[in-house]
Amino acid sequence: MKQRPSPADDLKIGALARATGASVRSIRHYDQQGLLASTRAENGYRSFPAVAITQVRQIQRLIATGFSLEEIRSFPDCMLLIEGAKACANITEAQRKRLAILERQIEALENQRQRLRAMLIESQEADQ
Template sequence: MNQRSTAAMLKIGALSQATGVSVRAIRHYDQHGLLASARAGNGYRAFQAVAITQVRQIQRLIAAGFSLREIRSFPDCMLLIEGAKACADITDARRKRLSMLERQIEALETQRRRLRAMLIESAGSDQDPPA
């Protein structure tokens, strides 16, 4: 990598600071092919400025429940545009994720009802269950 292209690149620490994401997480995303890094002459990773948007978008998708494997399968538009909403290619994946989350919520609510009932039974019916 020449001196000129290195100046336009971000070191991993700068990318971490710009995104609020740990260096370790950025390395992990890079190792999973979600970011494109180049190696400087000293062996350190260097990232293009677009990596800031990519890392933020990866974090957004993870927060929505997607795995890195799923994110890797998404079209490039999902990583290159922060807050990308219009990529129709992943509409099905979003629907499946939402359906799975709704099933998990329903199962958790059932477990909560059962546990509350058990607490009421063991404490006596005249007391409110703990919050």
């Protein structure tokens, strides 16, 4: 993603996992998807810059709001480099679209709940 700082600041994948609460498997996946920048040591181990802690936390936060890794990959760097970033101007529309999708899903679930309640009431009345 960005220019690498000193290799002395780099983290091994296990340390990155502990610092973020993400699984090693998830971090590997984010790396393979181009969301993180790792280098390989001579022994083949991945090494990540310290900023990867912020990036992984942001990736987790965006996933928790319903964005796919493909969508996250299209976001500008500001969304991954600033922990807790609410939005960059470039993704406000994507956030609005995601919210609209969630609202439609909530409405559909509410309709299903109402139909199920009605069925239960009908079956209770039939039993009496």
